[in-house]
Amino acid sequence: MNPESTGHLLRRLFRLAVGVLALLVLPVSPASAHGEESQQAFQRTSTVVFYDVKFSDDTVDVGESVTITGMVRVMKSWPDHTLEPPEMGYLTVSTPGPVFYVQEREMSGEFTPQSVRIEKGATYPFKLVIKARQPGTWHVHPGFGVEGAGTLVGAGKDITVNDTGVFENTVTLANGTTVDLETFGLGRVVTWHLISLVVGLAWLLFWLRRPILDRAMAISEGRGATLITRSDRRIGIGFAVVALVVGTGGYAYAEMTQSSSVPLQVVRTTPVPLAEEEVSGAVAPEIESIRFNAEADTLTMKLRVENTGAAAVRLQRVQFGDVEFVSPSFASAADPDAQAMTVTPDQAIEPGGSATFTVEIQSEDLIVRSLVPVNEAELRVTGLLFFEDETGEQVVSEVNELTSAILQDFH
Incomplete structure (x- = not known):
């Protein structure tokens, strides 16, 4: 590779790095659009349709709740020739990020925390209770995700959340301890991210210590096998051992300190549709x-x-x-x-x-x-x-x- 080509490549890499840095640090304004309009007409009209949708409030404080009620119908005219027949669905809420928290989720008067079994031609009364987390004006839709078809939304409404009040999300565990789900386990999450970051950066720095262009030139000349030495292999094995020890040690620590844990549960209910x-x-x-x-x-x-x-x-x-x-x-x-x-x-x-x-x-x-x-x-x-x-x-x-x-x- 001649000096002129090398300089041109370095200039391109520098401009790319500056562009990526600008995207990361420059402020951006919120986007506003109806994303559901990107779905084809047959998806939005012949799969799942919400009707009689009602919102209890359009202005609340942080920590206050909004109740959404109505009907959700899995259409008889579901396009079986295009999509798989509907079998599993999930009642949800569509918002611009985690600005609300779902407190209650019901279909046909039944608590439905996870996906439910559904059938074509069925109509289900639904209820969603959402609690405001972040101040602002947010466009909110009830949504229903169907396996194999995606999420369809009902009529939306702008809800203003005033910057007053406090959001709390507390729950009492089986051992009697009351915790705030907003911060519970956050320290462990941060610790594991930092450990992963340190190990990952060390791995990258080890391999990037040699000039990339020199390595690329060696590969282009057919000398790629000479780039990895016996020392490199030993250090690579060392990284693998460290990752294994850290992972095993973390598991053992969790078992000792959280011995009363229960595996994540799967609940599949079948709400009864209206006759x-x-x-x-x-x-x-x-x-x-x-x-x-x-x-x-x-x-x-x-x-x-x-x-x-x-x-x-x-x-x-x-x-x-x-x-x-x-x-x-x-x-x-x-x-x-x-x-x-x-x-x-x-x-x-x-x-x-x-x-x-x-x-x-x-x-x-x-x-x-x-x-x-x-x-x-x-x-x-x-x-x-x-x-x-x-x-x-x-x-x-x-x-x-x-x-x-x-x-x-x-x-």
Whole structure:
């Protein structure tokens, strides 16, 4: 390698080192975005859907709790042809870092600390109680992770945590000792990190004591076998012995000082879903067609609904992913974030009767949120239809992707 090439390489390495150092030390501003929009439309509309999500508060102090309740539905129209059937799921909360702590986690009224067994077409009432840890304004979603499909989120809300109050996370152990989980075992964690850092740095410094360029040149000239000497091998074995002694000694020390420890436990529960008749009632909708007009930004659904129940029902709202569209008849009591839709004719379906409706939605927000799969291989849409009877009871049915391919209008 000639001096000119060596100098060029050193200059490049120096610029790279300066760039990495700048990334590590310069302050950065928090990023704000809807990461769930990177998921494909079929994932967010036909796998898991949250609805009737409620937050108990939007402003709390550090150490205070917020309760999130609602329904989570594993869709009947789960895309088995693309994803593995749903078997295991996990109720969680999606936040920008560990700014909240999950205190309680329930599905169908059952304590669910870990993953649970789920089934396609099931609807589960859920409850999350989260405690504020860090001050700031944080965007919070309930989330549900499904093995093989990733985590899907429900409607989110900005929660402001005031910089007052104290966060505590204490628990009483089996031996009667009360500890703070925020700091419990922190000293041992730091100690082991320092030991690992010292051993690792010593290993690196031992091998990097020789110029990298000289070693690279030796390898390029076919003299790589001469770089490792008998002394190097002995020192390498010494490092291995040190690592083994440190690890074994640490294990023995832990056994002596923490003899009452219990192995991590695995709990797999099966929450009982709501009975289908509790969810969908006696309403049977059928999608006749769904048309998307790109120029007018409209999504028009034609559906026929049969009511075999004892009470009249009326179409209340439609939901795709976490975006809701509400009928004018229910606009006054709707969620403030819900958008308007047009229902023709906007009338009730009497018991034993049926009716055909045309529902028109301004789809601009659906396009922005990537919920209409116009640029994907499957032009299908899946969602939920909500009906309400004369007594105020809610009935939920699916817009089934198997029967609702989108037809595009280009005029």
